[in-house]
Each structure stands twice: as C-alpha cells, then as structure tokens.
Amino acid sequence: MTISDTLKNWYKNNARDLPWRNTNDAYLIWLSEIILQQTRVEQGLPYYLAFAKAFPNLQKLSKASEDQVLKLWQGLGYYSRARNMMFTAQQIANHNNGIFPNNYKDILALKGVGPYTAAAIASFAFGLPYAVVDGNVFRILSRYYGVELPINSTKGKKYFEVLAQKVLDIENPATHNQAIMEFGSLLCKPKNPDCNSCPLSDSCVAFNQKRIALLPIKEKKLKIQNRYLHYILLNDGKRIFIEKRDYSGIWKGLYQLPLIETVENITVDNVIPLIMENEILKNQDFELKEVREKIHKLTHRNLHIRFYWIEIAEMPKANYLSILCSDWNDYAFPQPIHQFLSSIF
C-alpha cells in the first residue's frame, strides 16, 4: 500500500458529494476551482451553483457584463478572481474557438490560473498526471514526512511540489488529487486533526514524534494596518448616491457610497467639516440623522468604517450615480456596505 492507495481508499468511504466532482466539463471544473481559491467549500458552494445556473457554459460567461458577474460574486471576496475569470472566458471564446485548453502549459497560461489550479483542471478534466499542491497538501506532507521547511518559503514550496508529484498516483491523478485534499480538509485538519482514526498515523512522522501541532511551519507574520473610511449615505427620501470603485486596491469594480478617507481615527466632530467641504454638500443645508461605526477586519487590514446617514431636501448635482433607494440591491457592494444598506432599506 502506497500513501496514495491509503488516501484513495479513505476517500472512497468518506468523500462528500460535491457537484463539481460529477462532471468532466473543463469549464465547470475551472469555475469551481477559481471559486474555491482560499475559500471553504461551504462558502463557495452556493456561489458555484448560482454561477453554473446563470452561466452554464463558457460562451454565456464570455457575454456577461462585469456588473452582473460582480453582483453574483458579491460577498465572496478576492474580487479580482471574477474579473480574471471574465477576461479568460472572453479570451477563450474569441481566440480559441470557445474550446478550453486541454494541456497543462496552456491551462497555466490563463489569467487567474496558477500552479495549483492548473494541476487541478488538468487532472480533473483531462486525467493528466499533475499533483495539486494546496494548503491541505502542504499540511499532510509536512506532517507525514516530518518536513520542517516553511511552506511559504521559496525553498519549501519547491520541495513540497517535488514531493507531491512523487507521491502522485499517475494512473489515477484525478482521484488521487481529490482524495488528498478531502483528507486534509476533513481529517488532517490544521487544528485538532483526527489522528485516532487516521489510516496513516502508524507511519506519520509528526504523529509518532508528537509534533502534529507544530507542523506545517509557516514563517513571517504580516503586519495589519489600519484604514479609516467615512461613508456618506445622502438621502432625500427617494434616492442615494453611489459610485463604482476603481481597479486599484480593495473591492475592485464594486460600488460604494461617497467616501472620505482619513489617515487617522479622527472624531465625528472633526469629520463634519470635511463632509461640508465635500463637493456634494457645499452650501447645502443638511441634517445628520445618524452615525454608525463598524470595524471590518480583512486579512491584512483593519478597516474602521463610519457611516454618516445624512438627510437632505433635494439631491444636489454631483458626479455620482443617483439611484432609487429601492434599487440599492441591484449593485454589488462590499460586505460592510451591503450590511449597512440592508439594515437601512
């Protein structure tokens, strides 16, 4: 019994029934893999179902509007994935006769597709012998073989790539890849792995040396910085202003309320003059109805967000998109803004 045999045998008895495992359609497999990047199955599943329904094939996706795609992607995070997916769909539709590339090199060349996703698509859709190396694989291999190289170092990544490829069952790459990831996801978990029922524990270096909790090793901690965002909900009873974010920084291409960003965490009283200086409220009478605060934590930022709910007699002329309050949910908003608007309207 190889480690792959054990994993596949375990998988046969423990696999979840997931929709992208019941198809050989490269488009649907690609869609699922993009959605699942840095995303839990439970979180990505409803998005996959919605996308597969709205865009059952690559042609349909290639003709979609960016706003439509971003609206479907709303709440999933890492919004560049959605834009890269559109770019790739259009490229394949327009320059490759709509035919999804069927070899590793060409799959890897697609925008938004890196080594992991290329190996996943190549093996699941085309049965090609490429080992996936994701967070699960890092964890399983580092524990089973007792590898102490940091998984986020160049040296470590290279080492685990080679090791994963060596362990791969080249006769059954698709099943092997599904099995090793499912095993890592359900049994060999980051915390409290179920070593008591693990079929590999006898020969697992980390288990035998009681170092399960110490592996895999990850170096460096990223520093979390603060940002201070002041969003203005300007409302005349019928309409509000919104705008589309640009394609730099967070929340690329999503919509937001008129924004003032400050370098420091200044008080509400000190923000009011800034609001009054803003083009949309210059020389206007307005009433500040309510201020709400929320700290929105990203992986690498703490966003200190304040919403200023301002009532005004008549919407001024301004370089914003004026929409009906009742239509607010037609637009893709970042999660904190979506939650705020959802509590208002």
Added chain:
DNA sequence: CAGCCGTGGTG
C-alpha cells in the same frame, strides 16, 4: 518577491 487582495469559521 514580499505585499496585496475578502470573508467567515474556528479554537
């Protein structure tokens, strides 16, 4: 290549 890019679950 180190920093950037979301959201939500977990212990």
Added chain:
DNA sequence: TCACCAAGGCT
C-alpha cells in the same frame, strides 16, 4: 477575544 487560515494568484 483574536490569531490563524481556507481547493492561491498577481504584481
């Protein structure tokens, strides 16, 4: 509570 981190990739 809070650090960790999940089927990573881009620049």
